[in-house]
Amino acid sequence: MLNEERIIMMTRMAAYESGEGKKNGAIGSYFRGDYIGLQVLKSIISATIAYFLVCGMYLLYHFETLLDGIYEMDLWGLARRAATAYIITVVVYALISYVIYSYKYGKAKKKQKAYMNRLRQLSQLYQLESKNKQS
Amino acid sequence: MATLLVFKEKLKSFYSKYEAYLVPVLKFAAAFVSLLIINKKLGYMAQLNSTAIVLIVSLLCSFLPLNIIIVMGAAFSLGHVYSLSWECVVVLLVLYLLLFLLYFRFSPKDTIAVLLTPVCFALKIPVVMPLSMGLVGSPASVVSVGCGVIVYYVLNFINRNAPAINSLDADGSLVRFRYFLDGILHDRAMIVAVAAFAVTVIVVYIIRRMPVDHCWTIAMITGALMSMVILMFGDLKYHTNISIMGTIVGSAAAVGIVKVLQFFVFNVDYSRTEHIQFEDDEYYYYVKAVPKMSVTIPDKTVTKLDTRKPVQHGESASSIHTAVSDSVSHKTSSAGASSRTASAAAHTPARSSGMQTKPAAKSTLSSYREQQTKGSHAQSGVERLRERNEK
Numbered sequence: 001m002l003n004e005e006r007i008i009m010m011t012r013m014a015a016y017e018s019g020e021g022k023k024n025g026a027i028g029s030y031f032r033g034d035y036i037g038l039q040v041l042k043s044i045i046s047a048t049i050a051y052f053l054v055c056g057m058y059l060l061y062h063f064e065t066l067l068d069g070i071y072e073m074d075l076w077g078l079a080r081r082a083a084t085a086y087i088i089t090v091v092v093y094a095l096i097s098y099v100i101y102s103y104k105y106g107k108a109k110k111k112q113k114a115y116m117n118r119l120r121q122l123s124q125l126y127q128l129e130s131k132n133k134q135s
Numbered sequence: 136m137a138t139l140l141v142f143k144e145k146l147k148s149f150y151s152k153y154e155a156y157l158v159p160v161l162k163f164a165a166a167f168v169s170l171l172i173i174n175k176k177l178g179y180m181a182q183l184n185s186t187a188i189v190l191i192v193s194l195l196c197s198f199l200p201l202n203i204i205i206v207m208g209a210a211f212s213l214g215h216v217y218s219l220s221w222e223c224v225v226v227l228l229v230l231y232l233l234l235f236l237l238y239f240r241f242s243p244k245d246t247i248a249v250l251l252t253p254v255c256f257a258l259k260i261p262v263v264m265p266l267s268m269g270l271v272g273s274p275a276s277v278v279s280v281g282c283g284v285i286v287y288y289v290l291n292f293i294n295r296n297a298p299a300i301n302s303l304d305a306d307g308s309l310v311r312f313r314y315f316l317d318g319i320l321h322d323r324a325m326i327v328a329v330a331a332f333a334v335t336v337i338v339v340y341i342i343r344r345m346p347v348d349h350c351w352t353i354a355m356i357t358g359a360l361m362s363m364v365i366l367m368f369g370d371l372k373y374h375t376n377i378s379i380m381g382t383i384v385g386s387a388a389a390v391g392i393v394k395v396l397q398f399f400v401f402n403v404d405y406s407r408t409e410h411i412q413f414e415d416d417e418y419y420y421y422v423k424a425v426p427k428m429s430v431t432i433p434d435k436t437v438t439k440l441d442t443r444k445p446v447q448h449g450e451s452a453s454s455i456h457t458a459v460s461d462s463v464s465h466k467t468s469s470a471g472a473s474s475r476t477a478s479a480a481a482h483t484p485a486r487s488s489g490m491q492t493k494p495a496a497k498s499t500l501s502s503y504r505e506q507q508t509k510g511s512h513a514q515s516g517v518e519r520l521r522e523r524n525e526k
Contacts, residue, residue: 046236053229060225061316063309093237100241 006125013118021115024108036101043097047090055082140428143399159197166196166204169250170211172257176294177215202243205250216293220300222312223293226319230289234282245272245279252283253290259381261287262389265332266358267396269339270351276340277333284332288325292318324377327369335362346423355393359386 027035059066066073150157170189178184192211196204209231216223239246252264264283268276293300296318303311319325335358342354363386370377412421 043240046240050233050236053232057226057229057316060309060312097241 006122006129009118009122009125013115013122016111016115020111024111024115027105027108028112030105032102032105035105036098039101040094040097044090044094047093048086051086051089139398162201162204163193163197165250166193166207169204169208169254172254173208173211173215173290176257176290177212179215179218179297183211183214202246205246208250212290219293219297220311220315222308223300223315225312226315227289227293230285234286238278238282242275242279245276248272248276248279249283249286252280253287256284256287256291260385260389260392261328261332262335262359262362262386263392265335265362266339266355266389266393269336269358270343270354270393270397271400272336272340274337274340277336280332280336281329284328285325288322288328289319292322323369323373324375327366327373327375331362331365331369334365335359351397352394355390355397359390362386 030038167189170192174184174189182188192207196207213224213227213231216227234249248264248268252261255261255263261284264280268280272279292315296315300311300315303314338361339354339358342357343350347353363382366375366377366382367379369375370379410421410423412419414420
């Protein structure tokens, strides 16, 4: 006999496994600190590239002005300002990344937990069925 | 409404049945339309304007992940702009990289909004995007819609100023670069549109989440009005030169389109709303349950009524009553069973009739007449059964 409850549960689990489950499984395989640390590191690299791209654009835009006044310019002060801007950008972006990936990790773990619960329920259903068959 | 719901259910079952073919077809259509619009708007590189190229790339996109369409769209726009001037390519490439590095790392699903927003702008219904993203997305969709608006205005700027950019050839690369960047950064129409769409997404999202009946409809109408007001206010304040009539018509059309989206995504029956109240040790629960609208597709069964089967002598009269009334044969199980046996038996003489000679055909004719008279008896029997059942 077909057990409808079991089939519904299995279908839902299969749908989860093939879709969101893959991603959540990958996230769940990390410890919380490892996952968030890795993502924040990636974000810092992204922010660095983005910052240098914007700096490059700025330099191109003011190229002539910079060339004209390079000898009168306070290069040390400019470098300090650029470094401050870089640190602010990276820190802000890393903080945003930390919040977002903490949330993502929590959500993925919660879903993985629900999935494991369903798996347990499924095994119980199987046990119940086998008992019924024996009796 | 019932017809529409049946249509929706049919569409759903059709989609689930042919999903493997429909998804590539839809991807192909999305890629094809997007690339055609890019070619129409920019179209500076003759090689990319070829329909064959567009078809091949669209076909490629139909079998690859959805985000590849965006990559192809970006590549096409860069190719066209490269034909115009390399300085524009640098700016456009940096813009795409910034979008990718800073935002789409977090929500790769939203990248489609960046492609669809310029497409909606080209179709003169840009308000569709903030409305639909507010309804089906999250407040973070503000960024993706904003990015889409920026991409559109950058491409639009290139399209409008192509002759001017070309005429700056003699002045050198830096002048062109500065002209291009100035044009983008000081485009007030773009800033107003980004602000209008951001506010619209948030307003639509907030109203959609409110525990009010018809919140989706209220949200989309309010959102459309809000975007219209901000765009017009921006026009008054910053002279963005938007078409007021175009904005009104576009917003109305957008509401219509989003209403269709609502029908497919969120279709509930507020007339059957239930308010339930219960409590446990810690809380009181006030639950509002709004049922989804759904109908079952009516099953159409075709019954073949074949009354002209040749019947042998001594055959049960109920062989004809299968043709008379199917429902009665189901109700009376004995009659139904005999009818099945009779109809099965009726095939045997039919196969052998082909080998019969003329006298045999005569006997078939007489048996047919006999069957006719038996049929009338059978009919009266059926009527009697029906009457008995009714009683």
